[in-house]
Amino acid sequence: MNILLKSATIIDPQSPYHKQKMDILIEGGIISKISRTITCPAYCKEINLDDLTVSKGWFDPSVSFGEPGYEHRETIAHGIEVAAKSGFTKIGLNSNGAPLTDSKSIVNFLKTKSIGTPVDIYPIGSLTKDSSGNEIAELYDMQQAGAIAFNDYKKGIKNANLLKIALQYTQSFGGLVMSYPNNCNISGEGVVNEGVNSTNLGLKGIPTIAEEIQISRDLFLLEYTGGKLHIPTISTSKSVALIKEAKAKGLKVTCSVSADHLTLTDDELSNFDGNFKITPPLRTQSDINSLIDGLKNGTIDFITSDHDPIDIENKKIEFSLAQDGSIGLESLFVSLHKILGLDLFIEKITISPQEVFGLESPIIQQGEKANLSLFSTKGSRIFTSDDILSTSKNSAYLGKKTTGKVYGTYHNGILTLA
Structure with missing residues (x-):
C-alpha cells in the first residue's frame, strides 16, 4: 500500500529529520520522499492523525x-x-x-x-x-x-x-x-x-x-x-x-x-x-x-x-x-x-x-525501507478492558491512568491501524 503520512513528527536520532514535523510518502514499502508539504498522488492513501509521531x-x-x-x-x-x-x-x-x-x-x-x-x-x-x-x-x-x-x-x-x-x-x-x-x-x-x-x-x-x-x-x-x-x-x-x-x-x-x-x-x-x-x-x-x-x-x-x-x-x-x-x-x-x-x-x-541481538533497522530517510511505529504522546485515559486486544485479558494495568495513544505500524508494505 502506498501511503502519505501527513504532519508526522519524526523521532529517530539517527535520522536527519529527527524531531522535525514532516510529510512522509511511502511507495512500494520504501520512503520515497520526506518534505514539509507533499501532495498525495492519486495512487496513494493519505493518513491524517492527531499529533502523529x-x-x-x-x-x-x-x-x-x-x-x-x-x-x-x-x-x-x-x-x-x-x-x-x-x-x-x-x-x-x-x-x-x-x-x-x-x-x-x-x-x-x-x-x-x-x-x-x-x-x-x-x-x-x-x-x-x-x-x-x-x-x-x-x-x-x-x-x-x-x-x-x-x-x-x-x-x-x-x-x-x-x-x-x-x-x-x-x-x-x-x-x-x-x-x-x-x-x-x-x-x-x-x-x-x-x-x-x-x-x-x-x-x-x-x-x-x-x-x-x-x-x-x-x-x-x-x-x-x-x-x-x-x-x-x-x-x-x-x-x-x-x-x-x-x-x-x-x-x-x-x-x-x-x-x-x-x-x-x-x-x-x-x-x-x-x-x-x-x-x-x-x-x-x-x-x-x-x-x-x-x-x-x-x-x-x-x-x-x-x-x-x-x-x-x-x-x-x-x-x-x-x-x-x-x-x-x-x-x-x-x-x-x-x-x-x-x-x-x-x-x-x-x-x-x-x-x-545483532539486528538492524532502517533509518527514517528517503530511499530506506519503511519500518515505522505510529503514535501520539498526548491525552490521558484510564486503561480498561476495551484497550486489551489480546485473547487473554490478564493485564496488570487495568484501572491505571495512562498517557498517549498508539495508532499502529507500517512494515513490510502493510499499514496496520488500531
Whole structure:
C-alpha cells in the first residue's frame, strides 16, 4: 500500500529529520520522499492523525504467545495483529509453548508464521533440551535457522557448569546466552517480593538475594569463560549495581527490565489480584528508582513488555496458585513513555535492543525501507478492558491512568491501524 503520512513528527536520532514535523510518502514499502508539504498522488492513501509521531519500528525481545500448544491463550496470527496495533514491528518470541523451541524445526515453524505479516518474528531458542536444565539444546542449528538467542524462559540455570559450557560453546558462532536471574533454591515456594507487604498479607516471599546471587554467579562465570551473556528482566537495586560493575570491567553482559518493574510495586498486592502475580515479583519504589537510573546511565540496555498471555482458568484463582505473567504489548507505551521521557523510551525500544541481538533497522530517510511505529504522546485515559486486544485479558494495568495513544505500524508494505 502506498501511503502519505501527513504532519508526522519524526523521532529517530539517527535520522536527519529527527524531531522535525514532516510529510512522509511511502511507495512500494520504501520512503520515497520526506518534505514539509507533499501532495498525495492519486495512487496513494493519505493518513491524517492527531499529533502523529513516528519512530523506527519498535522491537520487543520478550514476547510470549500460546501457540504452539496453548492456542486458547493466543495464536501467533492474532498475537501478530496485537503486536502491530500496539506499535511493534519486531518481536523476540520466547520458548514457552508445547513443544518448546529447542530444535531448528520449531524455529523454522515460527519464522514461517510471520511471512507476509506486518511483524517480524525472531525466535529465542531454549538453552537446554525441553528447557529442563540438563542438556544443552541444538544451539548452532537453531541459530542457523534464525534463533537470535538461547534462554530457558523464566527458569534459572541450576547447573553452573552447564552455563559455563554454553558460554564457551557459543563463542564459536557468536551466539548469545540468556540466563534468567533466579536461584530457585532460595526463592523456593515464594510468590511475591519478600518484605513488609508479604508479611502483612501472609504470602510467601522471594528475597531479592534470590535474583542477586544468581547474577553474581553468572557474572563470575562470564568473567572466566568470555562470550556474551544477557540477563533478562532484572528487578532489584543490587542487580543494577552488579551489572554496572561488570560492564565497567569490560564484560560482554547486557540486561533488560520489564515495564511492570518500572511502574508497579508490591503495594498492588493488597487485593490479592492474580494479575499482579508476576515473575520476577513486583518490588519496591526504591528498586524502581534504581532501575530507571540504570536505564538512563546505560547499565540496563532495553525495556520489554514481557508479554505473557494466561487464560482465565489459571489467573482467576487463589493468588498463590495463579500462574505468573501479565500481558503488556498494549500497555507498554501508554504506561511508560511519560515516566522515561520519549527520547529514552524510543532509544530503549528501538536502537538498543537491536544492538544487543545483532539486528538492524532502517533509518527514517528517503530511499530506506519503511519500518515505522505510529503514535501520539498526548491525552490521558484510564486503561480498561476495551484497550486489551489480546485473547487473554490478564493485564496488570487495568484501572491505571495512562498517557498517549498508539495508532499502529507500517512494515513490510502493510499499514496496520488500531
